[in-house]
Amino acid sequence: MAKYSFGVDVGGTTIKMGLFDTEGNVLDKWEIKTRTENGGVNVLPDVAAAVEGKLAEKSIDKADVVGVGIGVPGPVDAKGIVHKCVNLGWGVLNINEELGKLLNLPVKGGNDANVAALGEMWKGGGQGFESVVVVTLGTGVGGGIIMDGEMLTGAKGAAGEIGHIHVDDNETDVCGCGNTGCLEQYASATGVVRLANRVLDKNTRPTCLKKGAVSAKTVWDAVKAGDEVAKEIAEQFGEYLGKGLAAVACVVNPEAFVIGGGVSKAGEVLLDYIRKNYTPNVFHASRDVKFTLATLGNDAGIYGAAKLVLD
Amino acid sequence: MAKYSFGVDVGGTTIKMGLFDTEGNVLDKWEIKTRTENGGVNVLPDVAAAVEGKLAEKSIDKADVVGVGIGVPGPVDAKGIVHKCVNLGWGVLNINEELGKLLNLPVKGGNDANVAALGEMWKGGGQGFESVVVVTLGTGVGGGIIMDGEMLTGAKGAAGEIGHIHVDDNETDVCGCGNTGCLEQYASATGVVRLANRVLDKNTRPTCLKKGAVSAKTVWDAVKAGDEVAKEIAEQFGEYLGKGLAAVACVVNPEAFVIGGGVSKAGEVLLDYIRKNYTPNVFHASRDVKFTLATLGNDAGIYGAAKLVLD
Numbered sequence: 001m002a003k004y005s006f007g008v009d010v011g012g013t014t015i016k017m018g019l020f021d022t023e024g025n026v027l028d029k030w031e032i033k034t035r036t037e038n039g040g041v042n043v044l045p046d047v048a049a050a051v052e053g054k055l056a057e058k059s060i061d062k063a064d065v066v067g068v069g070i071g072v073p074g075p076v077d078a079k080g081i082v083h084k085c086v087n088l089g090w091g092v093l094n095i096n097e098e099l100g101k102l103l104n105l106p107v108k109g110g111n112d113a114n115v116a117a118l119g120e121m122w123k124g125g126g127q128g129f130e131s132v133v134v135v136t137l138g139t140g141v142g143g144g145i146i147m148d149g150e151m152l153t154g155a156k157g158a159a160g161e162i163g164h165i166h167v168d169d170n171e172t173d174v175c176g177c178g179n180t181g182c183l184e185q186y187a188s189a190t191g192v193v194r195l196a197n198r199v200l201d202k203n204t205r206p207t208c209l210k211k212g213a214v215s216a217k218t219v220w221d222a223v224k225a226g227d228e229v230a231k232e233i234a235e236q237f238g239e240y241l242g243k244g245l246a247a248v249a250c251v252v253n254p255e256a257f258v259i260g261g262g263v264s265k266a267g268e269v270l271l272d273y274i275r276k277n278y279t280p281n282v283f284h285a286s287r288d289v290k291f292t293l294a295t296l297g298n299d300a301g302i303y304g305a306a307k308l309v310l311d
Numbered sequence: 312m313a314k315y316s317f318g319v320d321v322g323g324t325t326i327k328m329g330l331f332d333t334e335g336n337v338l339d340k341w342e343i344k345t346r347t348e349n350g351g352v353n354v355l356p357d358v359a360a361a362v363e364g365k366l367a368e369k370s371i372d373k374a375d376v377v378g379v380g381i382g383v384p385g386p387v388d389a390k391g392i393v394h395k396c397v398n399l400g401w402g403v404l405n406i407n408e409e410l411g412k413l414l415n416l417p418v419k420g421g422n423d424a425n426v427a428a429l430g431e432m433w434k435g436g437g438q439g440f441e442s443v444v445v446v447t448l449g450t451g452v453g454g455g456i457i458m459d460g461e462m463l464t465g466a467k468g469a470a471g472e473i474g475h476i477h478v479d480d481n482e483t484d485v486c487g488c489g490n491t492g493c494l495e496q497y498a499s500a501t502g503v504v505r506l507a508n509r510v511l512d513k514n515t516r517p518t519c520l521k522k523g524a525v526s527a528k529t530v531w532d533a534v535k536a537g538d539e540v541a542k543e544i545a546e547q548f549g550e551y552l553g554k555g556l557a558a559v560a561c562v563v564n565p566e567a568f569v570i571g572g573g574v575s576k577a578g579e580v581l582l583d584y585i586r587k588n589y590t591p592n593v594f595h596a597s598r599d600v601k602f603t604l605a606t607l608g609n610d611a612g613i614y615g616a617a618k619l620v621l622d
């Protein structure tokens with residue numbers, strides 16, 4: 001009987017790898033370098049070699065391995081077809097088939113944000129739920145949607161791009177995606193800094209925050225210390241994110257939102273500001289949706305990948 | 312070998328029923344009255360009796376029936392559990408089990424909007440696509456989401472409630488749901504009338520439209536006749552709906568939006584106004600999503616219900 005699965009999380013600089021038992025306990029984890037040169041031709045062979053090496057090291061028989069799950073930084077549809085990974089130099093390929101052939105094991109691939117969401121549902125902040133939206137507030141704002149335990153990929157693997165929901169008609173700065181007024185422009189780490197500098201520009205009240213020298217962390221630390229100006233920034237953040245997530249809930253009606261990424265290190269106080277603006281703007285059927293914090297950090301991807309092949 | 316399926320669409324006043332072959336050809340369709348008295352206890356027995364009657368009439372053996380699909384006007388989760396149907400007087404019940412016991416046939420139930428969406432994907436405006444969002448612009452604005460051929464129900468059967476996405480901070484009128492600024496307040500039949508009366512209130516230009524005597528139809532007829540005031544109303548309609556659907560696409564990344572309901576009778580011109588505002592507000596991966604018109608009208612529900620049990 002198969003007893004193990006591998007979880008692989010491919011990033012632009014490193015590939016995180018984990019060996020799991022079928023209960024979701026991580027037995028070993030390690031990293032290898034991502035070799036992106038030559039259109040990323042080495043990436044999958046390197047992953048295959050790392051898996052084979054670990055099997056040899058641990059004297060594990062392939063018959064005892066359920067499969068290898070893999071998350072990649074690009075759109076992946078439900079059939080495992082990757083529609084370009086700019087960071088890896090990849091065009092269109094079927095990752096399930098290509099890595100499967102190299103390893104002679106079942107392989108299931110997904111978009112890294114979706115896979116990380118699956119990990120948080122399985123062993124992180126979304127435990128106990130089957131339908132969750134995991135929101136990652138990092139350099140950008142990403143989303144991964146799990147419905148009835150399955151990743152929602154979208155037609156071209158671009159479901160969950162909630163950072164690019166349009167939330168402000170009056171924005172003049174341009175988002176990385178080329179549009180203006182995207183949620184990501186207010187709720188990401190850089191978004192919080194933008195909001196902070198705008199508020200500080202017009203501010204005349206006493207505050208510990210200094211324009212040009214704020215970060216998401218200094219803003220949230222100041223909120224916790226009772227700084228009124230920081231609270232105004234947090235209000236604006238909460239208004240954008242609360243309304244944005246209310247729209248998401250009207251579309252997919254999850255049981256819970258799991259909030260992760262660097263900005264989420266602020267903790268519970270962040271959830272309070274989101275809830276305050278979520279509740280009055282959402283359809284009543286989604287009003288009691290739970291908000292929790294992600295707990296797996298950078299390991300969410302390997303957990304979710306391992307879970308992919310255990311379903 | 313099973314050759315038939317039944318599609319049932321339960322409304323508050325009538326129950327539409329259809330007998331289909333497995334190719335999706337409707338062999339017979341008829342209606343019965345919805346008896347909502349006594350908490351709707353008669354509804355499922357009436358459906359069962361109508362199915363049994365049709366089998367007898369057509370001399371069809373039960374072994375030749377794949378099953379009975381049924382759409383009901385309330386939230387239904389993926390397990391067939393109905394979470395209240397106010398219009399039928401129902402509380403919580405498992406429709407798959409209850410109707411299945413009465414008929415001794417496989418039964419699969421869903422929310423009426425989701426089931427109608429499945430019908431449009433199968434035999435209507437969404438043919439050829441596997442992932443569509445069907446938008447119904449009627450008295451309200453409803454949505455049904457199909458991803459990879461499957462209905463997206465949401466945790467409590469409330470996915471696709473896109474009429475209640477918040478799209479305007481400055482609205483003072485209250486939506487039927489109790490919130491303000493819902494998409495439904497601008498893009499439903501009554502929403503178009505509201506927009507029209509507001510524009511006509513301030514209007515000094517010549518127009519064929521008369522305040523207090525407009526309908527969605529008169530507005531769109533005037534748009535087609537080149538009426539400048541009607542075009543301004545259509546612009547506003549398109550701005551709200553285009554932005555709202557851009558948000559939906561960021562969340563679920565469909566292949567196509569299928570637009571139905573009374574307002575959609577305006578035809579292709581309506582799609583032009585939606586697209587114009589959709590494209591600049593959506594994430595690039597969803598920019599080439601198709602817009603089509605629904606074609607099944609009131610029969611979408613029986614088609615979708617029949618399809619439910621054929622999957």
